[in-house]
Amino acid sequence: MLNSQPIPLSSPDVSPQDRQLVLDVLSGPTLSLGPMLPAFEKALAAAAGTQYAVAVNSGTSALHLCVKAAGLGAGDEVITSPFSFVASSNCLLFEGAMPRFVDIDPETYNIDPALIPGAVNERTRGVLPIHVFGRPCDMETINHLAARKNWVVIEDSCEAIGASINGKLAGSFGQSACFAFYPNKQITTGEGGALITDDERVARLAKSWRNQGRGDGGSWLQHERLGYNYRLSDVNCALGIGQLSRLDSILQMRESVAREYTARLAEVPEVIVPAPVKEGTVMSWFVYVIRLRDEFSRADRDRILESLRGEGIGCNNYFSPIHLQDFYQKEFGYRRGDFPVTELVADRTIALPFFNHLSPAQMETVVASLKRAIGSLSRGVVSVPELAAAAGR
Numbered sequence: 549m550l551n552s553q554p555i556p557l558s559s560p561d562v563s564p565q566d567r568q569l570v571l572d573v574l575s576g577p578t579l580s581l582g583p584m585l586p587a588f589e590k591a592l593a594a595a596a597g598t599q600y601a602v603a604v605n606s607g608t609s610a611l612h613l614c615v616k617a618a619g620l621g622a623g624d625e626v627i628t629s630p631f632s633f634v635a636s637s638n639c640l641l642f643e644g645a646m647p648r649f650v651d652i653d654p655e656t657y658n659i660d661p662a663l664i665p666g667a668v669n670e671r672t673r674g675v676l677p678i679h680v681f682g683r684p685c686d687m688e689t690i691n692h693l694a695a696r697k698n699w700v701v702i703e704d705s706c707e708a709i710g711a712s713i714n715g716k717l718a719g720s721f722g723q724s725a726c727f728a729f730y731p732n733k734q735i736t737t738g739e740g741g742a743l744i745t746d747d748e749r750v751a752r753l754a755k756s757w758r759n760q761g762r763g764d765g766g767s768w769l770q771h772e773r774l775g776y777n778y779r780l781s782d783v784n785c786a787l788g789i790g791q792l793s794r795l796d797s798i799l800q801m802r803e804s805v806a807r808e809y810t811a812r813l814a815e816v817p818e819v820i821v822p823a824p825v826k827e828g829t830v831m832s833w834f835v836y837v838i839r840l841r842d843e844f845s846r847a848d849r850d851r852i853l854e855s856l857r858g859e860g861i862g863c864n865n866y867f868s869p870i871h872l873q874d875f876y877q878k879e880f881g882y883r884r885g886d887f888p889v890t891e892l893v894a895d896r897t898i899a900l901p902f903f904n905h906l907s908p909a910q911m912e913t914v915v916a917s918l919k920r921a922i923g924s925l926s927r928g929v930v931s932v933p934e935l936a937a938a939a940g941r
């Protein structure tokens with residue numbers, strides 16, 4: 549049954565004011581390295597609670613520069629988790645450093661700090677926690693472990709702009725952190741990202757690296773060091789300024805959509821909704837990801853995704869574990885079974901349509917389609933009463 553109006557998985561929210569800011573740049577003479585770049589960076593640093601922000605062309609570029617600024621390289625290992633987007637460990641490989649994976653907490657989907665000590669060896673130089681889906685990691689425990697061992701802490705905050713723990717913002721706990729602004733993110737610049745830090749040296753180096761290794765006062769054809777073109781144009785920055793000025797209201801809208809989904813899904817016993825956040829923690833909702841109960845298989849989940857898509861409902865699995873990506877298996881010998889919690893979760897996740905202006909009627913449609921998809925599945929696989937018993941409801 550195809551819904552008359554398809555519902556996308558995500559949808560950018562570009563306001564008339566955002567458009568005007570972009571048009572103003574396009575009407576002027578400077579499309580890149582103009583006034584929008586420092587203006588966006590100033591607003592970002594304020595929103596992140598850090599001294600410096602360096603805007604770049606993607607979250608991946610930002611994280612790469614975090615790793616480079618930390619001086620990580622061949623022979624170094626960095627502790628991180630495999631339940632993430634592949635870029636979060638690729639950025640270590642770019643510099644010749646190795647990710648050392650530890651499994652996740654089955655409730656938060658973030659790195660399980662209790663497992664970190666078991667992954668430490670003489671090559672360990674840092675820890676790279678990922679605030680998965682916008683839920684802050686246990687930074688107190690992570691920073692405590694890191695301080696004892698003198699490790700560098702780099703936060704992958706690509707999904708967590710505006711999240712906080714006891715008032716301290718995600719991205720401000722380590723040496724540096726990254727944000728990402730792809731159109732499915734809380735705020736977008738089309739493509740884009742930013743490195744944030746309190747360390748003047750890191751900020752200065754990142755600004756040089758993003759601009760072909762140029763120095764502060766040097767000419768266009770003078771290059772102080774090996775650099776990249778990771779620049780973010782003024783067109784993108786203008787959009788970012790508009791979006792960032794609405795961050796609080798955007799995060800509120802997303803939180804209320806998430807809350808309403810959770811209430812509606814109370815009547816679907818086959819799914820596990822996102823866990824409530826801990827006291828003092830504020831989540832920045834990036835995606836709304838449910839998980840099928842353990843009795844379901846990956847094949848069941850894939851059939852549900854197919855069925856939802858068949859009804860015009862945008863959805864996806866989130867994430868595909870990094871250690872099971874083809875080249876990680878080929879290069880490093882990872883196998884299924886290496887990180888059981890990550891695999892258990894990743895095999896059963898379903899990201900539902902989620903964006904600022906998702907309406908109650910659209911949510912009703914999504915939940916009805918989900919129930920239909922699960923219903924047709926359970927007829928062939930396992931009976932609903934069995935499931936309800938297993939779910940303890």
Ligand SMILES: Cc1ncc(COP(=O)(O)O)c(C=O)c1O
Nearest residue numbers: 606607608633635636706728729
């Ligand atoms: C956790 C995480 N890290 C890194 C990135 C990379 O960001 P980008 O796609 O902007 O390069 C993303 C983007 O989706 C992400 O979700």
